[in-house]
Structure formats: C-alpha cells, structure tokens
Amino acid sequence: MDLLEVLNQQIIVCTRCPRLVEYRAEVARVKRRAYRDCEYWGKPVPGFGDPHARLLLVGLAPGAHGSNRTGRMFTGDSSGDFLYRALFETGFASQPASVSKDDGLTLRDAYISAAARCAPPDNKPTPQEMRNCRPYLERELELLKKLRVVVTLGRVAFDVYLAILRNEGKINRRSDFVFGHNKEHRTGPGQPLLISSFHPSQQNTSTGKLTESMFRAVFIRAKRHLESG
Helix, strand or coil: CCHHHHHHHHHHHHCCCCHHHHHHHHHHHHHHHHHHHCCCCCCCCEEEEEECEEEEEECCCCCCHHHHCCCCCCCCCCCHHHHHHHHHHHHCCCCCCCCCCCCCCCCCCCCEEECCCCCHHHHHHCHHHHHHHHHHHHHHHHHHHCCEEEEECCCHHHHHHHHHHHHHHCCCCCHCCCCCEEEECCCCCCCEEEEEEEECHHHHHHCCCCCHHHHHHHHHHHHHHCCCC
C-alpha cells in the first residue's frame, strides 16, 4: 500500500470533529428523498486521483448528498458535474461525468483534495474544524512529489492553502495574495504555481458568476504551465 493510500485510510476513520461526525451520520441515516434507496458513504472523504499528479485541486468540503453520499470527491452533485466536464475537456479526466465511485472515472496528472473532509451543516465548516483537518492536506502536499500547479476552488480553499505556506515559512504574508478567478500567484522559487478560481457551486454556476468557459480557462492555464517545462 502506497503512502497516499495509507493517508486515505486514516482520513476515512477520522473522528476529530464531533459536530461533523454527528452531522454526516445523520444525513446518511435520514437521506434525501431522491436518494432514499442509496447507501450513503457517511464518512470523511479521502483524496482522489493520480498519485503522480502535477496538478492538485483543493475544494472546500464534501456536499451532504454528493460526496458524503458517494464517497468520492466532487461526485454525485452539480458541482462535480461542472468540474469533471471541465477536467475532461482539458485532458485531466477520462470521462465528463462522475456519478459513483465505481463509474470507471480516472484522473490523469491531477489529484483532488479539500480543505475539510466531512460534509458540514450549511456547507460551512468552522475555523477549528478546518484546522483539525489541515494536517491531511499538508501531508498530501508532502506526498505529491511532482506538483507544479495548485488550483484552489473558492476563497476558503485559497486561504487554507496560503495558511499552510505561511506556517511552513514559504511565504511572508497571506495578505500579499489577493483572491480572484483564474488568477496566477507566484509563491516563491521551487513552489507550485497557485491559480485561484471561483468554486463550481450551484450558486455560482446557476447565476452565471462562473460559466463553463470561465472554468475551463482555469485548467487550460494550468495545462499550459505544465506543458511549458
């Protein structure tokens, strides 16, 4: 078993946040009417993708009836549909749809993580819950040895990633980096290029704040950087 898989097994059994442990289990028990015949995952959601990836995506947290139901990052809800379509169109995913852990989807040169691994009430983990979860992302950053680009999906993921860099002494101030969609950030010599993006939440995509072409442009930018050297 490789070290990423060992880490994923540790994530799956995590019980560090009592509020989230209770909530994810309650959602899995009660279920949404449309999924009443499904067996919910109801546990922390591990990272997913190519262990040799040069591109890392960092989201916010599992959706209550998406990843918390299916057990795979960005799988089973509209955010995942939007994301995997963009990844497929730019060559990072083997297919444009993601409906279950067993649908045959694979990622090429990409790995997906999150700031928090359990579905939170109202999709809002507390600062302490994100601090509890942060060591898992820190460990993934250590184990993904070939990383050259990090894409943060939403401001929360952007802030969490910068906090890790600040704590490790790799940047001086988080305030030097201003969030924006499809914006490049150079965090220092030898560090992966950071690209910030709006999150593909239903709120952002249904209102037109984030369009398919805007989102695809993020991964075109990432691919161009990977192909440049």
